[in-house]
Amino acid sequence: MTALHPASVRESWDETAALRGVRLELPAGLLPSYRVPGQYVKLRAGATEGYFAFANAPGAVAELLVKRGSPVGDAVAALGPGAAVEVSEAQGPGFPVAASEGRDLLLFAAGSGITPLRAVVGHVTAARARFCRVILFYGQRRPDDFAYRDEHPRWQAAGVELVPVVSNPEGTSWSGDTGHVQDALLHLRPSTERAVAFLCGMKPMVAGVSEALASLGLPRERVHLNY
Secondary structure (H helix, E strand, C coil): CCCCEEEEEEEEEECCCCEEEEEEECCCCCHHHCCCCCCEEEEEECCEEEEEEECCCCCCCEEEEEECCCHHHHHHHCCCCCCEEEECCCECCCCCCHHHCCCEEEEEEEHHHHHHHHHHHHHHHHCHHHCCCEEEEEEECCHHHCCCHHHHHHHHHCCEEEEEEECCCCCCCCCCEECCHHHHHHHHCCCCCCEEEEEECCHHHHHHHHHHHHHCCCCHHHEEECC
């Protein structure tokens, strides 16, 4: 059984109508267990519990991005500053960022899957010279669904090529890529010779992106999930 430790909410805010950012106050000794972008924690709020990826690079804080619409997501999203929760140590292998230094990074996120990829972006932009080309393909259903929109210009200024993709642009003024993230990948067709790919999203998205990457010549052993 996974051990849980008392923690509290330091701050919370709406990123979108469906996604809420949460910054946690963790007990001493727990934060150092988070070492690699892509790791996650088990969190209990009241009678509900679930797993959440860290939304920030390893460091002095712990942020989550919570999707409303499930019992645990709604419970966590409703918590205000000072509210009590229980969390585990960081779990999972995360993404192999250290082994990927000197390579191109192809990052893929759909929906709330942006959470661990934001952690990767934070890690990469803090050590940008260690990586080559970095492209983030980020898909959402509608233009207003993109999380961390205020940060997107900073990501781009730090050398991350951002490719936002909207699957349902009808009735909006959206003029960017449409469809799915794998469609944008096949349209851009970046070189995969020295690339690695990090993915987070629902199973159909992971399958579609993996198939598209294979068609571009990226070996399966260089395609990574955060679990």
